[in-house]
Amino acid sequence: MKRDIHLVILLLSVIGCSLASLTLWKVMASRERALEEINIHGLNLTQALSTYSEGIVRQSSLLLLGLVERLETEGSGPAQIERLSQLVSRQQPLMPQMSGITVYARDGRWLMSSNRPVPVGANSSDRAYFIHHRDDPSREPFIGLPIRSRTNQEWVITISRRFNDAQGEFAGVVAVTLGVENFLRLFGQIDVGQEGAIGLSYTDGSMLVRYPFREQDMGRNFSKSPIYAKYLVDKSVGTASFTSSLDGVERLYAFRKSDKLPLVTTVALGKREALAAWQLEALLSALVVSALLVVTGAIGWMLIRNIRRRIAVENQLRQTQRQLLDSNQQLERLAMHDALTGLANRRSFDETLLQETSRTRRSGTSLALLMIDIDHFKRYNDTYGHPAGDACLQQVAARLSGCLRRPPDLLARYGGEEMAVILPDTDRAGAVVVAHMMLERLALEPIAHRSSPFAQVTVSMGIACASGSELDCWQSLLERADQALYVAKQSGRNRLHVD
DSSP states (O other), X not given: OHHHHHHHHHHHHHHXXXXXXXXXXXXXXXXXXXXXXXXXXXXHHHHHHHHHHHHHHHHHHHHHHHHHHHHHHHOSSHHHHHHHHHHHHHHGGGOTTEEEEEEEETTSBEEEESSSSOOTTOBOTTSHHHHHHHHOOOOSOEEOOOEEOTTTOOEEEEEEEEEEOTTSOEEEEEEEEEEHHHHTHHHHTSOOOSSOEEEEEETTSBEEEEESOOGGGTTOBOTTSHHIIIIIXXXXXXXXXXXXXXXXXXXXXXXXXXXXXXXXXXXXXXXXXXXXXXXXXXXXXXXXXXXXXXXHHHHHHHHHHHHHHHHHHHHHHHHHHHHHHHHHHHHHHHHHBOTTTOSBOHHHHHHXXXXXXXXXXXXXXXXXXXXXXXXTHHHHHHHHOHHHHHHHHHHHHHHHHTXXXXXXXXXXXXETTEEEEEEETOOHHHHHHHHHHHHHHHHHSOOBOTTSTTSBOOEEEEEEEEETTTOOOHHHHHHHHHHHHHHHHHTTSSSEEEO
C-alpha cells in the first residue's frame, strides 16, 4: 500500500511539474512572440516616419532649389525679392509643416521673410546654417539643429541652401524653417502609449525632434548612449531594449537610418506598457494552472487519504488476525498441554501414542513406553501442602524433560502424579538407558521429602517395548507398561521394571 501512495505522489508530481513546465514554456513563448510583434510594429513605424521625414526634407529641398535658381538667374534686387515673395506666398500653403522661408544676403542681412515684413537690422550671420554655407562651397541642402525662431520664438528646424553670384562667389542663403510642433503633428497621431517616444536625429546623435515634445531635448546629443554606441554606428536598421538616457524609462527601440539623408528615425515603446497584454495573459494562465494544480492536489490528497485509511484498516485486520492466530495457538497449546507442568496432557499423549503405534506397525521399527509414578506423593502433599505439591510436580517434570534429547520423544502428564514417556524407534535397551538417566537426574538434583523413606522425591518406572510385528494395539502396550510400573512399586519403589 505504501508503494501505491508513492506512485500517487509520483503521478501528482509528474502532473504538477508537467503543467508548470508547459505553462512556463507557453508564457515565455508568448512573451517572445509579443516582443517580436512589437519589434516588427516598431520597424514598420520607423519606415513610415522615415518616409514622411524624407518627403518633407525632399519637398523643402526642391522648393529651395527653385528659389536658388531664381536668385542666381534674376539676382537679389528689391524687384526680384518682391516677385520671389509672391511666389513663396503661393507655395507655402502646400507645406503645412513649413513655418516660413527666409532669404539672407552674404553678410547675413534678411532680404525676405515669408511670415512678416523684414525686421529692421535683422541679421543671422551667427546662425550655424549660415556659417556652414558661407564656409562650405557645397550646393547640397543643409539640415540644421533645432533653434528658436527670432520672429515668433518657436522651435524650428532649418533646411537651407547656398546661392552664388555671377562670379560663383557666396551671395547668401535661402532657408526653410519647419516648426517642430507642426512637424510632430503626424507623430502625435501614432499611439505609442504613455511611455512611448518617437525621435528624429542626425546620424551623429544630435536630436532634431522628439515626441512627446520636451524643450530640454532640443539639440541634445545622445551619441554616448548605449543604443547609439552599440547599434547605430554599424547598423542601418534594427531593434534593441534599453533604459532611456533622457528620462530613465525602459523602452523597446526600433531604429532606421535614411538611405539618402543623414537622419535616423527611432520609435520607442515603453516595455512595461508594451508587455501589459502579455502580462495579463500570463497572469490568467498562471491562475488557471494554479487552480488546476490545486484541484489535482486536492484529488490526490483525498486519494492518498483513502489509501492510508485502507492501509490502517488492513493493518488492523492483520493485527486482529495475528491476535486470533495467537489465541488459537494458545488454545491449542492449552488443549494439548498440561497447564501446571507444561507437559503434554492426556489428550496429546493418547493421540501421539496412537500415531506412533500405527507408524511403528507400518515401518516395522520398535516403540518403547515408560509409565512413571512419583513415590509417596500423597505424603508429600500432606506434609508440605498442595501448593508445594504442585511445585514438586513442576520440578520433577523439568528434570525428566531434560533427559529427552530427540524431538519425537514425548513426556506427558498422564494423570495426578503419574507421567508417561513415548520413545519412538527405541528398543528395550534404549528405553532402560533413558530411564536410568531420569533416576540419576533426580538423585543428583534431589527434592527434599522428609516423609519418604528415601528422604527425597523418587519415582517408580514401568517399561514396555514392542516391535512392529509384535504390536497389536496401543492399549496392550499401555497395559504392559502400567503392569511393569505396578511391579516396580511393589518391589520397593525408586526403581524401574521392564516388562
